[in-house]
Amino acid sequence: MTASATATAAPVLRVKDLVKEYGEGDAKVHALRGVSLDVERGDYVAIMGASGSGKSTLMNILGCLDVPTSGTYQIDGADVGRLAEHQLAILRNRRVGFVFQSFNLIPRMSALANVELPLVYGGVGPAERRSRALAALEQVGLTDRVRHEPNQLSGGQQQRVAVARA
Template identity: 80%
Template sequence: MTAPVLAVHEVTKEYGAGDARVRALRGVSLTVDRGDYVAIMGASGSGKSTLMNILGCLDVPTSGTYLVDGTDVGALDERRLAILRNRKIGFVFQSFNLIPRMSALANVELPLAYGGVRAGERRRRALAALERVGLSERVHHEPSELSGGQQQRVAIARALVTAPALLLADEPTGNLDTDSTRDVLTILDHLSVGGRTIVLITHEDDVAEHAKRVIRLVDGRIVEDRRNAPVDGPPPRRAGVGA
């Protein structure tokens, strides 16, 4: 039986000590199966950003266990944790996090370069990823020459290029206008239809409606975990990077 992509059990996170102690997460447990599309919601201070950092292996819990694609994150040293992040998790951030003086193609190649992939293979996979997000004509443009929506599509291509087990998106439409938001959500919908496992953080109900499942946090606890009603999704696209 295939292990879930994410398995979180009784995870807590505390900051500070004594009277200054903050309990950001209070015994969070959840599993995310392969191919699921999950939106994590919550008000400011609910713990959603803390949970996102732990799911992305950017922070460690105070207690509890967390497995990514069957691997116990708590058992890894820094080197192996960095390898797992690079190979298993694709990140999409609200602020894009592109390197300013590098082309779209070079930005997308970066995770492969860190992973030791040869130049020719890096180029082939990066071009395929950019084609998948509709940017074949913008591969040599730098971020300053791209709109916000195009920059976010480059970031999605960069996240996909390693064929990760999980696509983790933190407020991916937060800095976008209505048209660009629609374009990015359409890409995520297509990826979900193609079997990609996606977890996104959002505070917007209309964004969360695209997910198959919505998890809501309040004061560091999960208070709701529901499946969205099935809707007619976009037609499957041809196989591409990581499909």
């Protein structure tokens, strides 16, 4: 791909003038005030700030779990604000991955089953699901732990299972 082709490619994530307010009148909280950013495919981005600065609010909106008061955002060119609820569910399932601070692994399921779970909801067949989950666990160095349940894994291993699942 040439430099000019790269320069014209749309960002994977485009946020423009995002505002989120909670409450009304004197109790109104301005969680986000006009956030704009572009994230190109392959970029790594860290959202940092003081407690209460809007990091979780921004991530909930970007993850299609909440809606902004105003502003727009696109994921791979799709205007998220114009999508119906079922379209948002598909977008979340196929294009957005979450690694929660507490990992949210299901305790009685193996590492492999935890990684397969979103693929089940995505309608991926059993053979492909197993293959993709095993490949993801291999990428995070856990091929020797696929049958272990979360309580049999270290904290770092649990985090890697969560990354493979995402």
